[in-house]
Amino acid sequence: MNVLFGLVSAMLVGATPILLAAIGGTFTFYAGIFNIAMEGMMLVGAFCAVLGSFFLHSWVLGILCAIGGALIMAGIFVVFAVRLHTDEFLTGIALNLFAVGLTTFLLRDIFHVKGAFTDAGIRAIPAVRLPLIDGIRVLGRLLSGYNLIIYVAVLVTALSAFIIFRTRFGLRLRGAGYNAACLNSSGVQASTIRVWSLIVCAVCCGLAGAYLSLGSVRLFSENMSAGRGWISLAAVILVSGNPWGIGVISLLFGFFDGLTVFLQGGRIPTQFTAMIPYIATLVSLYLYSVRKRRRA
């Protein structure tokens, strides 16, 4: 039973950053932007979270800084890809590398360390006990007591499904991706909608980054997003943007990620267990292509 609880908790921990980044990515996906900058936004978010939490002594301000950092990245994306019409793919690649360079530079410049920064002064995001469910024996242990961001991620998923499919903004968002010319002719600028989608994406990626550096750990290390942005992109493409589908896929990745933690210390070398999330991505791509072929 304890193993089950441990696995569920490890699964949620692994799933949360991917879920949040993928939800952000799905907004830009529907808006018709080929946005691969989630990785960079998440990384900058993670760094700014530590920055804010360390210097301002508050995890709330840490989260706000993370969102701010990711928003600056989104701003650069807007300037280059939306305003100057640079190729979105190239902008994304450059932004991701910019993020790696910038965070290592600032890590050195501000904290005077190489590799990783950790300090007792960094305030972590607290875990939350759900008021009613916490009392129930099994259910309470299964659902309560996780990090605040995990609950936020669940809320964000539900909210994004509602926004995308049930609101006027969602309709325009999908319109911008489906037929931008048509949206323009109806009096709504598609480029404005795209800018908003990038802002939403940045907020989500900022939260994901804050979770990475202030969630279960309290540190920032070089390139700590470790490909999660790319995996979240794969998740978005796999389910063609549906938020609930993204939730399921993220949980799946979280499960494999959790498995990685569980298999550590076993007989399998850690290098192989560390491959699992990436192999899982390949396997899910394979299953997706098989399903697609059967439909055709």
Added chain:
Amino acid sequence: MRKQALSGILGVLAAFAIGAFVLALQGFNPVATYGALLQYSLFSGSGFTATVTRAVPLVLTGLSASIAFASGPVNLGQPGQLVMGALGATLVGLFVHLPSAFLVPLCILASLLGGALWSGLAALLKRAFAMDEFIVTLMLNFIADYFTLWVITYPLFDPSAMSPMTRPISTAAWLPDLGGVNTTVLFMVLAAVVCWLVMSRGRSGYEWRMTGQNSLFARIGGCKVDRNYVRVMLVTGALAGLAGGLMIMGGPHRFVKGLGANYAWDGIMIAVVASNGISGTFFYGLLFSALQQGAIGMELVTAVPSEFIDVLQAVIVLVVVAGRVSLSIVFDRLATRRKLKESAG
């Protein structure tokens, strides 16, 4: 071509100006910083040779990315292909005992095969299951990273070493220095010339570029698009693998942890700024190499962290690429105005 060079030079200068602004903001002296940067990369004998040697993996992975992007396949697997190529060269260098004349070509071949194997895997998955090579190659990067780390941590671990690394490869496979410049540079120049010939003079290069611009047109024109796809993937993987092999043979002579570093990602950036041109890739490769080499001296002299160069590189990419688009609009407008005047007069 001249427009490209002009927009490139303007873009790099603009990026340097932005960098100077950032430096000044941090309280550093931009002139002294850039002076040290140039001093240690171009205007000193040892700095210059080190710059040229460092350019090898940058240019080769850049060529790999350039050819791939220009021909259609979004091969982002250079980091993985590089370490797999390095592994190939290491394996041959460790376990095959032959005189230099045979061992060096064999090691080169092994590195080419190592890289091609890894990109070939992605090509196979694309052809057999229609899996997008863009995400597949990215995921294979991580897998190759962990796989090679495992190889140098367990089966090929050098027991006398403190951190994961293999034993040194046979000295017969070492590529020597000639007047401070490592012989790997010759291979880089050779590869660049061959790439240029294939892409701008050869028939297959023409077919590849056509496919990259419009695959439907290429297919109707009689190109075997699917076969070309596999070939491009294999060739670009082999180029990245060669970069890894040469790093082993010219550099530490053994596979050490973190060998690939950021070289391959820098190579991808180089291809992006060069807009997939072969000669552009070569020059930007040298530029990036000069920046990275100069960064070490810069840190010594001016206390600016060498990581500043990573930021500067990304700024160069963004500014040059965006500048190219905006400048071409300006050029087009100027040309239109001139033609209008001509027709009016």
